[in-house]
């Protein structure tokens with residue numbers, strides 16, 4: 001029997017254990033904020049201990065530990081890193097009022113779906129990484145190179161204690177390629193992501209009595225005009241690299257399918273969201289201050305300098321306005337037609353009969369940290385049903401498909417393709 005077939009047989013035989021592992025993982029609540037992942041990490045440790053798999057805990061912040069495991073196969077080869085996060089979005093104090101019909105921390109199964117906060121983003125994907133590591137450990141004598149598992153905390157708030165800490169202080173987790181199971185839908189593989197640039201703008205004027213409009217300018221009216229003018233940022237033309245332009249063109253329909261109609265059209269564009277706005281004290285007063293936050297998303301091919309330059313041109317028309325950057329992460333990408341992309345596409349075609357398309361994510365993932373170091377990083381995970389909202393769930397068949405795809409693809413990468 002081939003090693004690939006052996007791996008698939010194990011997934012079939014241990015299907016119940018794989019699903020039960022994910023259920024227990026969801027039940028071990030790890031909302032961030034506050035980001036305490038000790039219980040969920042305990043669940044991973046119990047599994048690794050039970051399978052005699054050695055690992056390290058790296059916890060620069062004691063309530064946010066990271067789990068790292070590595071094995072060297074006997075043959076010389078490349079180093080593949082599996083990465084997933086353990087923390088998840090929070091749930092409000094009254095889940096029912098938010099629309100939850102299932103217990104967000106119950107991990108209940110109904111109609112072939114597992115429900116719970118974080119099951120799609122991204123405990124199913126992290127569970128796939130953990131099982132990939134466990135199953136490949138059993139056949140490590142038949143592989144070449146090195147496999148590393150990194151399960152990290154502190155992803156959801158872009159915190160410093162998870163993957164960022166590992167990448168900065170533990171270069172042994174860099175590797176030659178990274179595979180991540182963040183939600184993507186089975187129809188797409190993510191080779192890049194847009195970069196958020198957050199700016200806080202403050203408009204100040206004298207302010208005054210609401211009837212004395214001749215005496216001072218209104219900070220809120222200036223802000224409203226500025227917000228309208230900032231819309232011009234969405235018309236900027238990015239200098240998209242040729243291979244990315246080709247992939248985004250080919251993947252536009254797939255992006256609509258994975259992220260909703262219209263997603264394909266904005267992947268190569270700058271987008272603007274005014275996330276918050278505050279101004280004024282009272283109906284009959286002219287506001288002397290108005291602040292708002294702009295959430296600008298940069299596509300691949302647009303630099304921060306370029307966008308900030310255009311932003312400054314607009315803002316400079318308004319001497320009453322000042323601004324400060326509050327967050328930035330550059331857009332990231334790797335080769336949309338790279339080796340791991342080909343391996344993933346081939347395995348999905350073999351398992352499901354279709355070829356997932358290379359596309360870029362709208363949101364951010366830790367995969368960017370590898371790409372920023374010129375290490376190719378690809379994301380292939382389940383469909384994000386209810387992500388960030390109520391009744392988050394994953395189809396069990398989708399989850400098992402992600403497990404199979406990650407297991408076979410890691411195997412193929414560590415054997416140079418068989």
Ligand SMILES: [Zn+2]
Pocket residue numbers: 085121122155182365
């Ligand atoms: Zn995530």
